[in-house]
Amino acid sequence: MVKTDDYMDNGLTTQTQKFEEHMLNEEIRKNEDVHNHDWLTSPRSKSTGLPEYESDENQQKMASHDGGSHDDRRIRRQIANCNERRRMQSINAGFQSLRQLLPCKDGDKMSKASILAATADFIQNLLLERDKLLEENAESAAKRRKMNFG
Structure with missing residues (x-):
């Protein structure tokens, strides 16, 4: 805290x-x-x-x-x-x-409401990115297993 x-x-x-x-x-x-x-x-x-x-x-x-x-x-x-x-x-x-x-320009003035909204959007995008990377990682692992045990 x-x-x-x-x-x-x-x-x-x-x-x-x-x-x-x-x-x-x-x-x-x-x-x-x-x-x-x-x-x-x-x-x-x-x-x-x-x-x-x-x-x-x-x-x-x-x-x-x-x-x-x-x-x-x-x-x-x-x-x-x-x-x-x-x-x-x-x-x-x-x-x-x-x-x-937040990945914004430092000079931009933001209200508290816009900071909260932008933070929620940013977190949502990070979650989507994480899911995409996990899926790609699983596909790569499957390809490696297939090549090794082919």
């Missing part, structure tokens, strides 16, 4: 992203350490015995109680954005790899 980092043009970008994610995770961890026992003291549902966070009133109480729900959401959003950015970079790098394998 090819990692996203293998496709990164700039190692600094990767290191920066790792640092940003580390710092965001540290900030979340600090907030969770302060409030990690909220579930022990929160009101319990009579039906499930689990903490009640479903109602708006309880959510507001919890938000005002921990004082960091807005910050937590912001941090989680930043982490999600970072993960999405990394995912898109990985996808784009995969398309670049496919594009480089």
